[in-house]
Amino acid sequence: MAPEVLPGPSTSKPDTDSVGSSSCSLQGHRPRAEEGHWALAGDFLWDGSSEEASPRQCVIVRGQRIVRVCSVQEAVDLDLPVEHYPGCTVMPGLIDAHVHMEFSEHFPLHQQPEFTAMQLREAMAERALRMLRSGITTARDLGGRNYAAIGLRNAIRRGECLGPRLLCAGQPLTRPGGHCHQWGGEAGSLDEALAVVDRQVENGVDWIKVMATGGMRTPGTNVEEATISVRDLTEVVGRARENSLAVAAHAHGAQGVVHAVQAGCRTVEHCSWIAKAGQWGCVDDSTVEAMARQGTAVAPTAHANWRYKPMGERNYTRMCAALQKLRAAGVLLLASSDAGAIPGLPHDALHGGIEVLAEMARMTPVEALKAATSVPAAVLGLEAECGRLAPDLSADILVVAGIPTEDLGALGRPVLVVAGGRRVQPLAPPPPWPKVARPSRPRARQTGALNARGPRRMA
Numbered sequence: 001m002a003p004e005v006l007p008g009p010s011t012s013k014p015d016t017d018s019v020g021s022s023s024c025s026l027q028g029h030r031p032r033a034e035e036g037h038w039a040l041a042g043d044f045l046w047d048g049s050s051e052e053a054s055p056r057q058c059v060i061v062r063g064q065r066i067v068r069v070c071s072v073q074e075a076v077d078l079d080l081p082v083e084h085y086p087g088c089t090v091m092p093g094l095i096d097a098h099v100h101m102e103f104s105e106h107f108p109l110h111q112q113p114e115f116t117a118m119q120l121r122e123a124m125a126e127r128a129l130r131m132l133r134s135g136i137t138t139a140r141d142l143g144g145r146n147y148a149a150i151g152l153r154n155a156i157r158r159g160e161c162l163g164p165r166l167l168c169a170g171q172p173l174t175r176p177g178g179h180c181h182q183w184g185g186e187a188g189s190l191d192e193a194l195a196v197v198d199r200q201v202e203n204g205v206d207w208i209k210v211m212a213t214g215g216m217r218t219p220g221t222n223v224e225e226a227t228i229s230v231r232d233l234t235e236v237v238g239r240a241r242e243n244s245l246a247v248a249a250h251a252h253g254a255q256g257v258v259h260a261v262q263a264g265c266r267t268v269e270h271c272s273w274i275a276k277a278g279q280w281g282c283v284d285d286s287t288v289e290a291m292a293r294q295g296t297a298v299a300p301t302a303h304a305n306w307r308y309k310p311m312g313e314r315n316y317t318r319m320c321a322a323l324q325k326l327r328a329a330g331v332l333l334l335a336s337s338d339a340g341a342i343p344g345l346p347h348d349a350l351h352g353g354i355e356v357l358a359e360m361a362r363m364t365p366v367e368a369l370k371a372a373t374s375v376p377a378a379v380l381g382l383e384a385e386c387g388r389l390a391p392d393l394s395a396d397i398l399v400v401a402g403i404p405t406e407d408l409g410a411l412g413r414p415v416l417v418v419a420g421g422r423r424v425q426p427l428a429p430p431p432p433w434p435k436v437a438r439p440s441r442p443r444a445r446q447t448g449a450l451n452a453r454g455p456r457r458m459a
């Protein structure tokens with residue numbers, strides 16, 4: 001949909017990138033001559049950290065950065081062009097805290113086809129573009145084979161392709177024959193483990209990933225078994241810290257979670273607490289207390305397809321209880337999909353996973369939105385760069401049809417994505433919204449101006 005822009009001088013109308021444009025820059029701040037100074041408004045604005053969405057607010061953007069959030073009237077008084085999307089909410093772009101850019105959802109994790117470097121680059125660029133068009137403006141890549149995700153990260157930074165800002169972990173450290181040993185990060189001793197960390201640093205990673213237990217998708221590994229000692233993991237965390245890096249620990253088994261927390265890992269991935277012959281949710285209460293105290297965050301990879309309960313009814317219920325316990329204790333939960341490792345789960349399905357996470361952990365919509373914006377930004381060390389609509393942050397903005405602070409389903413209706421100040425067309429035209437209630441129904445909600453879908457000029 002083409003927005004109408006009024007009032008303000010036509011010379012300051014923002015430039016619009018068509019999808020597939022070869023120019024974007026999400027990381028560096030590179031001033032451009034044609035950079036616009038403009039404002040973006042919906043009927044509501046949610047800034048990423050407030051407890052509710054506010055009406056009649058807009059975000060002012062200059063070039064790649066947010067200048068401020070203020071009333072629409074203030075922007076009009078400044079003679080800025082204001083794009084208004086009736087029926088929509090303006091919010092920060094989404095963050096997926098756990099993806100694998102290198103891998104396709106069309107194949108099992110360890111049966112991915114052998115692509116040429118060029119084919120792999122093209123496939124990854126296509127995934128990155130789809131993610132961005134769905135509203136994901138930042139993602140953390142937790143591992144692959146050949147540092148291919150780092151190449152993609154750099155290409156996006158250089159503006160050679162459009163995609164989310166990426167943080168990459170390179171090859172996960174794992175024991176010989178351990179989870180994802182096929183990717184090259186095997187180590188049979190502490191010295192070898194530290195050498196794997198050093199190699200990741202040399203290849204320019206942003207995070208260190210450690211497999212602290214076996215994994216579901218690597219035959220011959222045991223998800224319940226802790227595969228690295230607290231002592232060795234503590235050394236690995238120390239080596240990462242010397243290089244200003246944090247550690248993400250893959251841990252399905254309860255003992256592996258305990259080791260990861262005791263060793264000082266910054267995030268625990270999956271955190272399924274599996275023990276006692278495959279039973280999920282065997283939570284260790286003192287470890288949960290330690291996580292809350294230390295600020296250890298959890299990326300539970302509760303993805304959109306978990307609505308079908310692939311772990312079985314009983315374990316699903318136990319995992320719900322575990323997530324509710326973590327939430328109640330104040331442990332930070334991160335929206336995270338594990339896209340790339342999950343057959344049948346596309347990289348652009350984070351919005352569905354946010355709904356699943358909210359339901360499982362009994363989060364309010366606002367809590368769930370924070371888990372996909374300001375909270376992961378802080379945990380990933382990007383709080384001064386993204387995750388909120390605030391002065392000086394990157395202009396990573398998502399406009400959705402509806403009010404996500406009341407209905408998370410709105411996240412599936414992107415109307416506009418702005419990444420580092422650049423406008424990107426959303427993945428698909430949003431479906432009709434809201435459903436028209438029959439007037440005879442007593443519970444029909446007054447939606448007022450929210451019924452209109454197209455952008456319109458400000459009065």
Ligand SMILES: [Zn+2]
Binds near residue numbers: 098099100142338341
């Ligand atoms: Zn993963």
